[in-house]
Amino acid sequence: xxxxxxxxxxxxxxxxxxxxxxxxxxxxxxxxxxxxxxxxxxxxxxxxxxxxxxxxxxxxxxxxxxxxxxxxxxxxxxxxxxxxxxxxxxxxxxxxxxxxxxxxxxxxxxxxxxxxxxxxxxxxxxxxxxxxxxxxxxxxxxxxxxxxxxxxxxxxxxxxxxxxxxxxxxxxxxxxxxxxxxxxxxxxxxxxxxxxxxxxxxxxxxxxxxxxxxxxxxxxxxxxxxxxxxxxxxxxxxxxxxxxxxxxxxxxxxxxxxxxxxxxxxxxxxxxxxxxxxxxxxxxxxxxxxxxxxxxxxxxxxxxxxxxxxxxxxxxxxxxxxxxxxxxxxxxxxxxxxxxxxxxxxxxxxxxxxxxxxxxxxxxxxxxxxxxxxxxxxxxxxxxxxxxxxxxxxxxxxxx
Amino acid sequence: xxxxxxxxxxxxxxxxxxxxxxxxxxxxxxxxxxxxxxxxxxxxxxxxxxxxxxxxxxxxxxxxxxxxxxxxxxxxxxxxxxxxxxxxxxxxxxxxxxxxxxxxxxxxxxxxxxxxxxxxxxxxxxxxxxxxxxxxxxxxxxxxxxxxxxxxxxxxxxxxxxxxxxxxxxxxxxxxxxxxxxxxxxxxxxxxxxxxxxxxxxxxxxxxxxxxxxxxxxxxxxxxxxxxxxxx
Numbered sequence: 001x002x003x004x005x006x007x008x009x010x011x012x013x014x015x016x017x018x019x020x021x022x023x024x025x026x027x028x029x030x031x032x033x034x035x036x037x038x039x040x041x042x043x044x045x046x047x048x049x050x051x052x053x054x055x056x057x058x059x060x061x062x063x064x065x066x067x068x069x070x071x072x073x074x075x076x077x078x079x080x081x082x083x084x085x086x087x088x089x090x091x092x093x094x095x096x097x098x099x100x101x102x103x104x105x106x107x108x109x110x111x112x113x114x115x116x117x118x119x120x121x122x123x124x125x126x127x128x129x130x131x132x133x134x135x136x137x138x139x140x141x142x143x144x145x146x147x148x149x150x151x152x153x154x155x156x157x158x159x160x161x162x163x164x165x166x167x168x169x170x171x172x173x174x175x176x177x178x179x180x181x182x183x184x185x186x187x188x189x190x191x192x193x194x195x196x197x198x199x200x201x202x203x204x205x206x207x208x209x210x211x212x213x214x215x216x217x218x219x220x221x222x223x224x225x226x227x228x229x230x231x232x233x234x235x236x237x238x239x240x241x242x243x244x245x246x247x248x249x250x251x252x253x254x255x256x257x258x259x260x261x262x263x264x265x266x267x268x269x270x271x272x273x274x275x276x277x278x279x280x281x282x283x284x285x286x287x288x289x290x291x292x293x294x295x296x297x298x299x300x301x302x303x304x305x306x307x308x309x310x311x312x313x314x315x316x317x318x319x320x321x322x323x324x325x326x327x328x329x330x331x332x333x334x335x336x337x338x339x340x341x342x343x344x345x346x347x348x349x350x351x352x353x354x355x356x357x358x359x360x361x362x363x364x365x366x367x368x369x370x371x372x373x374x375x376x377x378x379x380x381x382x383x384x385x386x387x388x389x390x391x392x393x394x395x396x397x398x399x400x
Numbered sequence: 401x402x403x404x405x406x407x408x409x410x411x412x413x414x415x416x417x418x419x420x421x422x423x424x425x426x427x428x429x430x431x432x433x434x435x436x437x438x439x440x441x442x443x444x445x446x447x448x449x450x451x452x453x454x455x456x457x458x459x460x461x462x463x464x465x466x467x468x469x470x471x472x473x474x475x476x477x478x479x480x481x482x483x484x485x486x487x488x489x490x491x492x493x494x495x496x497x498x499x500x501x502x503x504x505x506x507x508x509x510x511x512x513x514x515x516x517x518x519x520x521x522x523x524x525x526x527x528x529x530x531x532x533x534x535x536x537x538x539x540x541x542x543x544x545x546x547x548x549x550x551x552x553x554x555x556x557x558x559x560x561x562x563x564x565x566x567x568x569x570x571x572x573x574x575x576x577x578x579x580x581x582x583x584x585x586x587x588x589x590x591x592x593x594x595x596x597x598x599x600x601x602x603x604x605x606x607x608x609x610x611x612x613x614x615x616x617x618x619x620x621x622x623x624x625x626x627x628x629x630x631x632x
Contacts (some may be wrong), residue, residue: 002499002500005499005500006499009498009499301495302497304495305489305491305495305497305508306508306512307456307480308454308456308483308489308495309483309484309488309489309508309509309512309555309559310480310481310483310484310485310509310512310513310559311480311484311511311512312476312477312480312481312512313476313477313480314477315480315511315512393456394451394456394457397456397491397495
């Protein structure tokens with residue numbers, strides 16, 4: 001109560017100080033939410049690619065295709081438990097490329113059995129996954145379902161016909177059989193179909209002259225390879241090395257290389273959040289230091305009196321530290337609240353055209369933003385509090 | 401009750417290259433329950449003596465015993481704890497906290513003792529005894545000088561100290577109020593058997609104490625009990 005009164009009795013000064021912290025924590029919250037959103041995306045990639053070995057055509061091969069027979073060869077490599085063919089297509093071909101911080105809408109063709117091996121297991125908010133033997137079924141990620149306003153039982157034409165489509169553009173109706181639970185990462189923008197439908201789309205995508213000469217059931221765009229459940233990243237790296245040694249005509253990428261590449265991408269955004277935190281540290285910290293020094297000057301007699309009635313050095317230090325911490329905390333709560341408000345307004349009222357979100361508030365971010373503000377206040381208060389605590393009571397009591 | 405013994409108590413200050421001999425080899429005993437006035441001209445050492453008795457200053461030499469506790473070798477922390485328990489202060493300028501009301505001001509010293517949370521009833525009772533019950537929720541700015549000083553006196557008593565030190569307590573109030581304050585102090589001295597040491601320029605106030613110690617140039621010039629002169 002006394003802390004509030006002390007802050008309130010210097011309204012303008014306290015307001016300006018707290019405003020400095022508000023700005024800093026607001027910047028930290030918004031940049032942090034932006035980084036968290038991107039990091040969630042990256043975490044998904046780390047989880048998926050850290051749990052499998054991706055095999056593609058060797059470097060220098062013009063067409064990004066592999067013979068299906070490679071799957072059996074790969075399965076014979078020591079440590080390989082399963083290998084699955086896969087295809088992916090742009091779900092919205094012909095769209096204008098703009099700067100995007102998300103994954104573009106993608107049609108992913110895979111064996112539903114692969115979900116049993118993947119580290120990023122899909123679960124469904126409604127409906128189910130596609131089955132291996134059906135035709136014309138699709139399970140939509142949460143973002144793509146929202147973007148096209150589709151629910152289980154609806155039909156969606158894939159790939160989506162672009163506005164300027166040529167007369168020979170081909171797409172097919174797919175029945176929506178499931179909506180995937182939100183993952184905050186790539187699957188949210190995916191439309192999952194089975195291998196047979198994927199091969200149909202692959203055939204559509206080939207130049208007309210090649211269609212007759214290529215049997216799409218014998219080729220795949222890539223192969224996802226899995227070890228036994230719980231296989232470590234290092235063990236998967238060794239599997240990748242063995243595939244490269246033992247299976248000609250393919251290139252297995254070490255999962256640790258992919259994981260490191262994803263993590264490097266995330267560091268840029270984490271760096272932006274750290275920069276915001278530094279702004280908060282400098283602006284807010286200096287404001288609090290200044291305000292607390294002035295508070296010490298204003299309250300010299302009060303400090304002297306408290307010492308005269310029995311306050312120890314640590315009592316006085318604690319009182320000023322609590323006040324500085326409270327100011328930091330108050331500024332942090334307001335700045336965080338404003339940041340959350342901006343994020344909610346942006347995500348709910350001004351969503352991206354593809355339905356994806358740009359910001360993500362997480363419990364970690366909440367703890368960091370508010371905790372940082374409180375710690376900042378406490379740290380900034382240390383020197384003024386120490387100075388207050390070291391005042392000579394005799395001089396302080398007779399201070400004018 | 402506080403028995404206070406000063407033995408060769410000395411306090412020197414350094415001011416540049418000059419040494420200020422604020423108090424020089426003062427030895428005296430103050431018995432429990434005494435009402436002592438310390439008088440003397442400005443610069444005679446009154447306030448230094450009060451600050452030493454209040455454990456706010458450390459002596460340059462000599463010893464100071466309060467309630468059988470030799471205080472000169474205590475740490476700052478132990479001095480603060482002893483001050484909280486044994487000593488109450490009253491200042492000429494009241495030194496009330498403007499953000500706190502009368503009750504909160506009186507309760508302030510309770511923060512710094514272990515069982516302070518149980519002191520609220522005692523604070524309320526003291527406010528009643530100093531005649532400020534109807535002002536208990538008022539802020540210092542809403543009080544007269546006399547009322548502020550009575551609040552300060554109640555504050556000095558809240559931890560039930562054995563020694564109360566008053567620095568010119570009537571210096572900022574009119575004569576009538578000054579007399580009311582002295583009457584209050586005499587009553588507390590009698591009823592609570594609390595030892596009172598009061599520094600004053602006011603001869604009328606000093607004359608009502610049971611003992612007068614006169615300082616000059618940091619030394620005890622005279623030490624008189626009521627009706628007798630005690631040669632030094």
